[in-house]
Amino acid sequence: MSSFHRDTWVEVDLDGIYENVQALQRYVTEDVSIIAVVKANAYGHGDAQVAKVALEAGAKYLAVSFLDEAIALREQGIKAPILVLGASRVSDIGLAAKENITLTVFQKEWLEEAESVYKENQPIRLHLKLDTGMGRIGARTKKEAVEIVSYIKSCDRFSLEGVYTHFATADELQSTYIETQFERFSGLLKEIKQLHPISMIHCGNSATALRFPGRVFNAVRVGIAMYGLTPSPEMTPILPFPLSEAFSLCTKLVHVKKLDLGESVSYGATYTTKKEEWIGTVPVGYADGWTRKLQGMNVLVDGKLAPIVGRVCMDQFMIKLPYELPLGTVVTLIGKQGDLQISSNDIAEKLETINYEIPCMISYRVPRMFLRNKSIMEVRNYLQDKPILE
Numbered sequence: 001m002s003s004f005h006r007d008t009w010v011e012v013d014l015d016g017i018y019e020n021v022q023a024l025q026r027y028v029t030e031d032v033s034i035i036a037v038v039k040a041n042a043y044g045h046g047d048a049q050v051a052k053v054a055l056e057a058g059a060k061y062l063a064v065s066f067l068d069e070a071i072a073l074r075e076q077g078i079k080a081p082i083l084v085l086g087a088s089r090v091s092d093i094g095l096a097a098k099e100n101i102t103l104t105v106f107q108k109e110w111l112e113e114a115e116s117v118y119k120e121n122q123p124i125r126l127h128l129k130l131d132t133g134m135g136r137i138g139a140r141t142k143k144e145a146v147e148i149v150s151y152i153k154s155c156d157r158f159s160l161e162g163v164y165t166h167f168a169t170a171d172e173l174q175s176t177y178i179e180t181q182f183e184r185f186s187g188l189l190k191e192i193k194q195l196h197p198i199s200m201i202h203c204g205n206s207a208t209a210l211r212f213p214g215r216v217f218n219a220v221r222v223g224i225a226m227y228g229l230t231p232s233p234e235m236t237p238i239l240p241f242p243l244s245e246a247f248s249l250c251t252k253l254v255h256v257k258k259l260d261l262g263e264s265v266s267y268g269a270t271y272t273t274k275k276e277e278w279i280g281t282v283p284v285g286y287a288d289g290w291t292r293k294l295q296g297m298n299v300l301v302d303g304k305l306a307p308i309v310g311r312v313c314m315d316q317f318m319i320k321l322p323y324e325l326p327l328g329t330v331v332t333l334i335g336k337q338g339d340l341q342i343s344s345n346d347i348a349e350k351l352e353t354i355n356y357e358i359p360c361m362i363s364y365r366v367p368r369m370f371l372r373n374k375s376i377m378e379v380r381n382y383l384q385d386k387p388i389l390e
């Protein structure tokens with residue numbers, strides 16, 4: 001177990017993630033495979049730890065954005081199939097094949113270049129990405145899709161395992177746009193299936209899986225719901241089952257003092273006490289991802305709400321305590337204390353962004369503590385990872 005030497009840490013509730021994956025699996029039925037999306041270090045939670053627990057809970061496949069993320073999982077002993085959702089360099093195909101990593105294809109030019117560069121016998125496993133309205137990556141027309149599939153068919157170094165698309169508005173209750181995307185996807189699939197059998201077909205993220213469980217073909221790519229967060233505030237009232245939020249951020253009081261009336265706190269002296277007040281300092285700041293815009297947000301201390309007073313500094317900020325509290329008292333920035341909870345949703349609302357961004361923005365300077373079967377299973381200090389030297 002690695003250690004850390006500061007009083008700020010993230011707690012990742014792997015039991016919650018396990019339950020969320022199992023609940024999703026029951027909901028979409030056993031006929032639909034769960035692809036656990038663990039890109040961006042599992043949305044800031046910890047890639048290998050989340051991948052392992054998701055696989056234990058029944059996920060059949062993993063997905064990441066970039067080849068580096070897939071290789072990091074292999075280096076941590078993950079053997080399950082991994083799909084890279086983003087674009088990969090043709091020059092890296094050999095590496096992907098060697099590590100048994102599935103790549104996304106969406107351009108015929110990429111295949112042509114790949115064929116001229118890649119000379120090994122190990123076939124490259126591919127999923128074809130179709131752009132049905134997201135406008136990000138993907139083949140858009142029947143002509144493009146048919147050309148790609150025909151090309152793959154003609155070359156035995158390529159193996160087409162899957163076809164997929166991604167919806168732009170799955171988390172909005174208005175369904176017109178997603179229905180158009182469903183229709184385009186079905187039309188393109190029909191053409192493709194006439195040319196080549198496809199063993200995995202997937203169109204759904206968390207929101208799609210939760211809203212249209214019967215229309216997701218035979219696999220779903222689940223990210224945010226696995227971490228216990230609702231894809232959008234609109235969807236909160238229609239969630240078919242409860243989700244368990246896995247990410248907490250905690251720190252401890254490192255300094256406690258009583259200030260007289262009229263004394264100021266932090267850079268710019270933007271906060272001045274209105275009477276005698278107990279002020280606590282915590283060792284976490286914007287360099288940990290706790291941005292300056294969170295001035296005024298509440299934290300939890302001794303089971304009560306306490307506001308952040310004065311500007312958030314790079315490594316520390318101050319809170320107004322309800323009363324004198326001992327040094328070392330736990331302060332919860334995200335998570336529960338007693339009956340109160342500060343959710344990533346609350347932080348997102350304050351920052352006028354989406355909940356996805358909140359665990360992602362907590363930097364790797366903050367160690368991750370993994371809880372499994374209600375006890376500490378592992379602690380990961382990203383700062384102490386050995387640098388990679390060539």
Ligand SMILES: *Cc1c(COP(=O)(O)O)cnc(C)c1O
Binds near residue numbers: 037221
């Ligand atoms: C990130 C991502 C997902 C997961 O989306 P959630 O809304 O987190 O479930 C699925 N598919 C693709 C292509 C993605 O990029």
